[in-house]
Amino acid sequence: xxxxxxxxxxxxxxxxxGITLINFLIxxxxxxxxxxxxxxxxxxxELLDTKKELLGLNDPxxxxxxxxxxxxxxxxLGYSFSxxxxxxxxxxxxxxxxxxxxxxxxxxxxAIAIPxxxxxxxxxxxxxxxxxxxxxxxxxSIPQFFLGLGLIYIFAIQFRLLxxxxxxxxxxxxxxxxxxxxxIMPVFVLGIVIAGKKVRYVRAxxxxxxxxxxxxxxxxxxxxxxxxxxxxxxRNALIPIITVVGxxxxxxxxxxxxxxxxxxxxxxxxxxxxxxxxxxxxxxMGLNLVAAFIVLVTNLFTDIFxxxxxxxxTYS
Amino acid sequence: xxxxEYQLRDTSVQPVVYTDHVEAEIVEPGAFxxxxxxxxxxxxxxxxxxxxxxxxxxxxxxxxxxxYNPATVTNSFSAAPSGQHWLGTDQVGRDVxxxxxxxxxxxxxxxxxxxALYVTFGTLIGMAAAYFGGWLDMIIMRITDMFMAFPFLMxxxxxxxxxxxxxxxxxxxxxxxxxxxxxxxxxxSVLAIRQLDYVKAGIALGYKSPRxxxxxxxxxxxGPIIVNATFGVAAAIMSEAGLSFxxxxxxxxxxxxxxxxxxxxxxxxxxxxxWLWVPSGTMILVTVLAINFVGDGLRDAWDSRN
Numbered sequence: 001x002x003x004x005x006x007x008x009x010x011x012x013x014x015x016x017x018g019i020t021l022i023n024f025l026i027x028x029x030x031x032x033x034x035x036x037x038x039x040x041x042x043x044x045x046e047l048l049d050t051k052k053e054l055l056g057l058n059d060p061x062x063x064x065x066x067x068x069x070x071x072x073x074x075x076x077l078g079y080s081f082s083x084x085x086x087x088x089x090x091x092x093x094x095x096x097x098x099x100x101x102x103x104x105x106x107x108x109x110x111a112i113a114i115p116x117x118x119x120x121x122x123x124x125x126x127x128x129x130x131x132x133x134x135x136x137x138x139x140x141s142i143p144q145f146f147l148g149l150g151l152i153y154i155f156a157i158q159f160r161l162l163x164x165x166x167x168x169x170x171x172x173x174x175x176x177x178x179x180x181x182x183x184i185m186p187v188f189v190l191g192i193v194i195a196g197k198k199v200r201y202v203r204a205x206x207x208x209x210x211x212x213x214x215x216x217x218x219x220x221x222x223x224x225x226x227x228x229x230x231x232x233x234x235r236n237a238l239i240p241i242i243t244v245v246g247x248x249x250x251x252x253x254x255x256x257x258x259x260x261x262x263x264x265x266x267x268x269x270x271x272x273x274x275x276x277x278x279x280x281x282x283x284x285m286g287l288n289l290v291a292a293f294i295v296l297v298t299n300l301f302t303d304i305f306x307x308x309x310x311x312x313x314t315y316s
Numbered sequence: 317x318x319x320x321e322y323q324l325r326d327t328s329v330q331p332v333v334y335t336d337h338v339e340a341e342i343v344e345p346g347a348f349x350x351x352x353x354x355x356x357x358x359x360x361x362x363x364x365x366x367x368x369x370x371x372x373x374x375x376x377x378x379x380x381x382x383x384y385n386p387a388t389v390t391n392s393f394s395a396a397p398s399g400q401h402w403l404g405t406d407q408v409g410r411d412v413x414x415x416x417x418x419x420x421x422x423x424x425x426x427x428x429x430x431x432a433l434y435v436t437f438g439t440l441i442g443m444a445a446a447y448f449g450g451w452l453d454m455i456i457m458r459i460t461d462m463f464m465a466f467p468f469l470m471x472x473x474x475x476x477x478x479x480x481x482x483x484x485x486x487x488x489x490x491x492x493x494x495x496x497x498x499x500x501x502x503x504x505s506v507l508a509i510r511q512l513d514y515v516k517a518g519i520a521l522g523y524k525s526p527r528x529x530x531x532x533x534x535x536x537x538x539g540p541i542i543v544n545a546t547f548g549v550a551a552a553i554m555s556e557a558g559l560s561f562x563x564x565x566x567x568x569x570x571x572x573x574x575x576x577x578x579x580x581x582x583x584x585x586x587x588x589x590x591w592l593w594v595p596s597g598t599m600i601l602v603t604v605l606a607i608n609f610v611g612d613g614l615r616d617a618w619d620s621r622n
Contacts, residue, residue: 011458018462026471030478134360137612141605143554145561146597149580157587164583254467258558262581272470273562276477284474292465299465 005304012296019292020072024065026288027281068285077286082278087286091268095290097167098267101259102252104187106245109194114241116195117202118234121210132199139196144189144255148262151185165264186263190255194248201244206237239310246302250295354617361613367606375420384411386418387569397591404591407579415571416595422572423603426487427553434491435545438498443529443537445499446506453503460496468493469558476564486565490552501544505537539618546611550604557600573600 052058056067071078077087116136120129156164163169167182209215210233218232219225256269264270268287275283356362374381383402384390389409390401397404403412445456475489509515510533518528559565560574568575573596579585580593 011461015458015461015465018458019465022462022466026475026478029475137360137605137608138601141550141554141601141608143557143561143577143597143600143604145558145577146593146600149577149586149593149597153586153590157583250464250467252467254469254471256467257469257473257562261562269470272473276473276564279477284477288466288471288474291467291470295465295467 001307004307008300008303012300016293016296019296020069020289021065023285023288023292024068027285028061028064030279030281072289077289078282080275080280080283082275082280082283087282090271090283091286091290094266094268094271096267097265098253098256098260098269101183101186101190101265101267102249102256104183105190105194105252106248108187108191109198109248110245112191112195113198113202114234114238117199118206118229118237120199120203121206121237122229124207129203133203136196136199139192139199141196142192144193144258145262147192148185148189148259151189152262155185165262167266182263182265186259186265190252190259193255194252197248198241198244201241202237205240206233209233209237212236239306242306242309243302246298249298250291253291253294351614351617355613358613358616360609361616364606364609364613367602368610371420371603371606372424374417375424378418378421382411382414382417384414386410386415386571394589394592396589403595404589406576406592407585410569412576412591412595415576416573416599419571419573419576419596419599420603422483422566422570423553423556423600426483426490426556426566427549427607430487430490430494430552431545431548433487434495435498435541435548437491438495439502439534439541441495442499442502443506443534446503446510447525447529447533456499457503460499463493463496466493469555472555473559473562473564476559481559481564481567483566483570486556486559490555494548494552498541498544498548501540502537505540506533509533509536543611543615543618546607546614550607550611553607554600554604573597 049058056064059067068078075088077091079085080087080090083090116132120132123129152164155162162184163182165182167179169178169182215228215233218228223232253268256265256267257272258269259265260267260269261273268291271283272287274280275287387410390405390411391409392401392405393409394407395401395405401411401413403416406412406415441456445453472489472493475492476485479485479489506529515528515532518532523532556565556572557574557577560572561577563575563578565574566572576596577593585592
């Protein structure tokens with residue numbers, strides 16, 4: 001087990017290096033540079049050149065990459081081109097809200113998907129099963145931004161029950177309830193999308209387990225159906241779900257761009273859009289890198305949890 | 317369910333991608349007829365197929381069906397639906413229904429071309445990785461790891477902002493970050509099929525690698541690829557809509573369902589002009605839903621265990 005973990009971490013290192021290189025390449029493809037974009041065209045050319053030299057924009061590609069990588073190893077992501085604040089600080093401020101939104105949505109999504117998927121499997125081919133399968137398809141097929149706008153229209157504008165966006169009420173006293181009120185709609189949208197996908201996995205996994213011999217044995221022993229379902233079947237059915245939940249992380253982080261834009265949520269998705277608009281390359285590089293790092297780490301944990309949850313799996 | 321072995325794990329980045337059936341099945345003569353028979357029994361899949369065909373017809377016949385030119389500015393601005401403009405006009409005065417019809421072209425084009433590109437590429441790469449194995453396999457799998465670690469929509473947005481947004485860029489960038497899922501899927505299938513006796517027989521007979529790969533292995537791996545590609549079309553359409561919604565996709569004046577929803581971010585449009593955003597959002601939902609149903613039907617039809 002320990003050997004497996006060490007091997008997985010070692011494999012992750014070249015992958016991480018590759019990610020930094022791809023990331024750097026993407027940004028370097030950009031035409032023009034921030035100096036030309038932001039400084040008054042009447043500024044003397046010498047001044048511009050000094051500025052470029054200062055920002056290292058004239059260095060050859062690999063030198064720029066290695067400089068950036070060296071800084072990275074020291075936990076430095078450079079400075080934002082637009083606010084001149086350290087990128088680490090800018091991302092640090094935004095990471096919390098995104099992770100809060102993502103984890104709450106994951107919890108809500110699973111809280112819907114697991115019971116619905118289990119019931120669908122137990123009552124396979126009933127009206128309930130068909131209805132839930134149909135709904136899960138709608139959940140995966142509805143665009144997040146359309147659902148989000150629809151919810152804002154109904155709950156924030158027509159009924160004035162919830163705030164249209166943001167994380168806290170401006171000038172409000174704050175508090176947990178205020179935060180929750182702002183979270184309801186975005187969490188619901190993301191939760192529905194997650195639940196739509198996961199219901200089908202839970203159902204399939206549960207159907208798989210329900211056919212196993214050990215389940216028949218449990219039933220034959222005369223155990224209460226409730227215990228058979230929830231203890232013997234569900235626990236085994238949820239093992240494959242661990243992997244599937246791990247797959248959700250890159251989608252949640254990527255999807256934050258849309259959901260945070262619609263609900264004005266101050267997370268890394270919104271920061272991405274702002275940085276794109278201001279051509280703030282260091283921040284964009286940092287954002288992609290931090291997000292990719294989170295994905296790699298969660299993948300690693302998913303694999304480890306998986307092998308811990310299912311002792312039948314051996315890794316050579 | 318597939319083995320939980322690391323490489324076989326489905327870490328595909330596309331939204332709905334079911335890759336749990338990678339078992340090899342021998343495709344017998346007449347198999348496609350059987351698959352079709354099983355497909356038509358799936359009512360929702362048939363409904364999805366009909367809607368998809370209608371959408372394709374709409375896209376092809378757009379200039380004939382659309383009552384107005386989608387870029388022509390008429391003399392009414394932000395007008396509510398009426399006999400003249402069934403779905404009203406937008407803020408510039410263009411006919412919403414006509415734009416909706418022409419946008420079908422954009423969505424379907426992006427969906428099908430993106431998928432054709434990355435499925436072809438991913439299949440070739442996946443087959444090569446599985447068949448040749450060794451260091452080539454190791455390197456290819458690590459490269460897929462790299463691409464899949466980037467959060468899908470976020471990195472695509474950044475790349476498009478760097479390269480400039482037009483339809484070609486959108487298609488290429490979506491494909492660039494979508495092929496690893498297919499490569500992994502195909503690799504898993506080929507690894508399973510390679511163990512079968514008939515492939516070993518082919519190797520023993522001294523057939524060359526390309527012949528074994530394309531004539532013997534590929535036909536048996538094609539089922540999961542087609543299913544994955546179908547869900548991929550739906551996912552690509554959704555991604556394009558999301559990008560265009562954010563203003564980083566198809567640019568106005570070209571109509572796209574996504575960019576037609578962009579205006580709804582302003583509260584006045586959202587509240588007072590629902591005809592500007594409800595129809596295009598509904599079109600995305602219906603299209604993606606229809607294609608996903610087709611994918612589901614194909615998956616059930618190919619999986620002879622049902």
